Amino acid sequence: MKLKLFILLGILAFSINTFAQKTEPVKPAETKPETKPAPAVKLPTVKEILDKYVAAIGGKAANEKIKTRQVKGDIVLSPMGLKGTMEVYSAAPNKSYTKLNLGGIGEIIEAFDGVTAWTINPIQGNRDKEGEELLQTKLANSFYREVNLEKFYPKMEVKGIEKVGESDAYVVIATADGLPPETMYFNTKSGLLVRTDATSVTPEGKMATTNYYEDFRDIDGIKIPYKLRTVMPQFEILVTVTEVKNDVKVEDSLFAKPKQ
Numbered sequence: 001m002k003l004k005l006f007i008l009l010g011i012l013a014f015s016i017n018t019f020a021q022k023t024e025p026v027k028p029a030e031t032k033p034e035t036k037p038a039p040a041v042k043l044p045t046v047k048e049i050l051d052k053y054v055a056a057i058g059g060k061a062a063n064e065k066i067k068t069r070q071v072k073g074d075i076v077l078s079p080m081g082l083k084g085t086m087e088v089y090s091a092a093p094n095k096s097y098t099k100l101n102l103g104g105i106g107e108i109i110e111a112f113d114g115v116t117a118w119t120i121n122p123i124q125g126n127r128d129k130e131g132e133e134l135l136q137t138k139l140a141n142s143f144y145r146e147v148n149l150e151k152f153y154p155k156m157e158v159k160g161i162e163k164v165g166e167s168d169a170y171v172v173i174a175t176a177d178g179l180p181p182e183t184m185y186f187n188t189k190s191g192l193l194v195r196t197d198a199t200s201v202t203p204e205g206k207m208a209t210t211n212y213y214e215d216f217r218d219i220d221g222i223k224i225p226y227k228l229r230t231v232m233p234q235f236e237i238l239v240t241v242t243e244v245k246n247d248v249k250v251e252d253s254l255f256a257k258p259k260q
Contacts, residue, residue, distance in 0.1 A: 046156045049170050050149055052191035058222035060147045066220065067092045067143075070248045073241040075100065080235060089248075092143040095255045112141045113255040120258075124203065128257075132201040135178050146193075152176055161188065164195045164212075180206070192216060192223065207232060220246045 044052075054060055071088040084102035097111040109120040117129035117137040129137055139145070145152055153174035162171050162185065169185035176182075185195035196211045209232050213225035226241040 041161070043158050043160070044170065046150070046158055046172060049158065049172060049186050049191075050156075053149075053186055053193060054147050056191035056223060057146060058218075062221040063147045064144055066222070066246045068246070068248055068250045069143075070243075070245045070250070071241060072243040073239050075102070075240075076238045077102070078236050078238070086239065089250050089254055090141070090143060091250050091252075091255070094138065094141045094143060095252075096141045097254050111255050111257070112137050113257065116257055118257040127203075132179060133203070135176075136201050139176055139179065149174065153182075155181075159183075167194070169194055219244045 054063075057063065068089070068091045071086075071090075073086045075084045075086050076082070077084075082102055082104055084100055084105075086098070086100050088096065088098045090096040094114050095112060098109065100108045102108065106122045107120070108122070111118055117134050118127070119129070120126050139152060142148075142152060150156065153176050155175040157173045159171045159173055161168050163169070164185050164187070168188040170188055172184045172186065174182050174184055179201075180199040182199075183197040184193055186192065187194050192213070194213055198209050198211070199206050200209050209230055212229045212231075213227070214229075215226040216223045217226050224241070224244055228237075228239040230237040230239075
């Protein structure tokens with residue numbers, strides 16, 4: 001199962017955007033290869049691709065049986081060489097708490113209590129999210145999003161087949177209400193979601209992010225990627241998950257915005 005944390009990381013990356021611009025030269029963004037429809041192969045429908053994906057990550061029943069999750073991992077930012085740790089707690093239907101501890105920067109916290117999305121940030125300051133940024137956070141934090149993609153993206157279209165690494169992937173353009181479209185890449189053989197191209201909405205503006213998902217492992221009957229690479233114009237973020245625990249006890253107060 002593709003964790004909601006990986007969408008959040010695209011958003012969280014902007015928390016250190018100012019830091020990156022001050023410390024390192026800008027690195028060119030990856031050139032996206034042209035998507036080419038497969039002329040000799042009939043493309044599957046959106047439903048067929050999504051059904052295969054849900055089956056690949058363990059099925060809807062197995063995913064929806066889980067109510068909470070804890071994830072820990074290590075983070076490396078290049079070319080700056082910054083390293084840190086990550087801890088995420090999430091709970092159905094839509095709550096999440098993410099804490100990053102980055103060397104040279106400190107603690108960054110992003111949370112969503114189901115209504116309010118708040119952040120504690122030593123660079124940008126503490127604030128609540130609004131507008132498109134809040135919409136994107138709500139989308140990212142739906143606990144069962146991966147087994148209900150068609151509900152969260154009312155407009156989805158199969159565009160063709162493209163290489164992701166050495167493997168072919170079906171290219172699907174998915175659009176959620178009120179947000180920029182995303183491009184999803186589903187491996188033609190395994191059915192797994194192996195890449196997404198998205199536009200992260202932040203206080204500094206919008207920026208393209210490309211996310212790669214690798215090293216899928218079976219945890220309690222569901223598939224979870226243990227490696228993520230997020231590519232942005234200024235830098236890259238490499239996340240290596242070290243621990244995943246499902247149905248852990250999570251106090252509801254964790255997601256609540258601290259009193260001033």
